Amino acid sequence: MTQLAPKPAAGAFDRRLLHRARGASVYIGVCAALGLAQTACVVAGAWLIASLVAGAFAGGEDLAALGPRLVALAAVLAARALLASVQEAAANRAAAGVKSDLRRQALARLMRLPSGTRHSGETANLLVRGIDALDAYFARYLPQLVLAAIVPAGVLVVMLIAYPPAALIVLVTLPLIPLFGILIGHYTKARADRQWAVTSRLAHHFADLVAGLPTLKAFGRAAKQTGAIEVTTGEYRRRSMSLLRVAFCSALVLELAASLSVAVVAVTVGVQLVDGGLAGQAGLQTALLVLILAPEAYLPLRNAGAHYHASAEGLAAAERVFAILAEPTEEGTGPAEAGEPTDAPALTSAPHIAPPLRRAPTIMFRRTVFAYPGRDPLPELSLTVPAAQTTVLTARSGAGKSTLLAALLGFRQPVGGSIAFDGTDLARLDLEAIRRSVSWLPQKPVLIDGTVADNVRLSVPHDASDPAVAKAIAAAHAPDGRRRVTAGGAGLSAGEAARVGLARLLLRADLLDTPVLLLDEPTAHLDTDTERAVLESFAPYRENRTVLIASHRDAVRAIADREVDW
């Protein structure tokens, strides 16, 4: 089970998110413009209310005199509501765009990572649920953050003009809200990271458990897993509750700080009203304006603090997406640069663009060494696979036959020596072109949900015709093309699955005329009669092609032009 390394805490305002996602900067611009308009509405609304109340109670103005201001107030309130809904719509649009951009970039990167480098359960959880958590960041937290930068400043300026002592109190107490917010935020971020780790562990555990359930049942250990799941879910529940506790308590602290600050302003203004410092209609109007504006100065900061907790999980997930985008790819390219085109192809072309190989090549391994992380390197290997011949690799199990085949497709990189096609180093060839020239049958062909024919069709980029698919299925002695297959190959025996894989290889060889065929244990699960029939059908496909087969079977060795052991 993959353990998650602790990640550095991301700032509340993650520039990489804006940098990575198209349209995010425009969204911030829209938020800022809306923030300015909202500030104007807040100030105008407060001024109108103060003027209306002071006019009615201290000035004795009648309805006719108050009428225009009442209409203006209604218009300001309507404008505020309209701005809020525009903000909401823009936020949801931006969040959807950013999420889809991040998913596209992460998927493009994952396609280019060496196979088997990431745990599928964790990655699926990250790309689905994890990235969805960014909704709270983009749709709620970020707009509040922008408002928090604009509204208090605007309100303070107006208060300073109207009644400087109140503005001074707000100026002194206002920083307490972000200060408390930052302190609490640091604490919450660490908890959100741990929470994400537990969620991922739970996702792994379930994915592993479902995949291994038949084996666990066979060994009578399925029931024991209930306890393990209970422990993980229990930990998840405890951490969720503690995260919620922190969120509630921090909201309370911010609320308290803001309320006390407003209370101090209210007391100051109240005393001035009683003492006569603020007298008459103008005095009442100023006092009311200050009293209405004071809470508005704290509100966006409090909201930003409250939404930070909900957005922390999204930020933790984004952090992990950036870790994927920074992983080196199988072509050896470094971390994805900021601003890398989001619709980059799954495979980038090497600098030396070459067309697919036109004829069967000679393949040479020169003092090639493979190594897996944390393992001793495999023995050095020098080997020539002659052009247009069939070579069978018979080295012992674990010697590195599958590794060698995978290396020809660029799925494994040698740590020493070289691999060459017709004398040109593989590193200097266009990997995509090489892959287009190869038909590959892996040891365990991946099967998807659909029919046998659907599965066979996967090996060519375009939609293969029914007769072409039927021909490949017949030559591979694979099951009927209409047979249903579920993901992972349930519904087929191991031998049948292998023959579906072989049909794929034959279809590709037929339609793309690939000059190289790589087969990993093509007849491992077959009885001798079927094996003989399959190898007979395979004979015409071997002609004029460089064929490399990993197998220990006598029937396969019998068709070889060359046998290699090491």
Ligand SMILES: Nc1ncnc2c1ncn2[C@@H]1O[C@H](COP(=O)(O)OP(=O)(O)OP(=O)(O)O)[C@@H](O)[C@H]1O
């Ligand atoms: N993803 C991996 N991580 C770590 N070690 C690996 C990985 N894949 C293979 N190995 C190790 O590399 C060695 C060579 O494996 P490989 O599958 O290439 O052997 P093989 O000759 O094809 O074996 P077999 O005949 O049993 O299929 C083995 O010791 C194997 O344990």
